[in-house]
Amino acid sequence: MSQRNNDLQKRFRCYTKAFRVSPEENEMINRKIALSGMTKQDYIVECLLHHNVTVHGNPYVYRSLKKELEHFIEVFSKINSLNEICLDELEVLEYALMLVSSMKKEKVAQFKADKDSF
Numbered sequence: 001m002s003q004r005n006n007d008l009q010k011r012f013r014c015y016t017k018a019f020r021v022s023p024e025e026n027e028m029i030n031r032k033i034a035l036s037g038m039t040k041q042d043y044i045v046e047c048l049l050h051h052n053v054t055v056h057g058n059p060y061v062y063r064s065l066k067k068e069l070e071h072f073i074e075v076f077s078k079i080n081s082l083n084e085i086c087l088d089e090l091e092v093l094e095y096a097l098m099l100v101s102s103m104k105k106e107k108v109a110q111f112k113a114d115k116d117s118f
Contacts (some may be wrong), residue, residue: 027088034068035095036061048087054108054110055109069096074094
């Protein structure tokens with residue numbers, strides 16, 4: 001049997017919340033979650049309830065940042081103008097750059113989760 005799913009205050013999480021997203025939204029959410037270094041559940045709960053997301057620098061976060069930045073190097077090397085990049089890509093780039101600039105001095109980045117955090 002699987003382990004009980006508790007939050008940080010040791011409250012048992014027994015309810016499931018589900019929602020539908022498009023394939024593009026799903027990819028963008030998954031990329032932002034990978035950049036945060038959090039679990040999908042923790043990231044979504046943090047965005048919905050607390051409106052602040054704190055990203056602690058660790059090897060997983062740094063690998064995700066490296067992967068995203070390599071992705072954007074490839075994207076920008078193939079295009080002729082910025083009009084060819086979709087808005088979802090630019091949003092993930094903005095998110096990644098915000099993490100990099102926040103983590104430049106400290107190993108922790110904290111930012112307000114707004115309606116565009118997903």
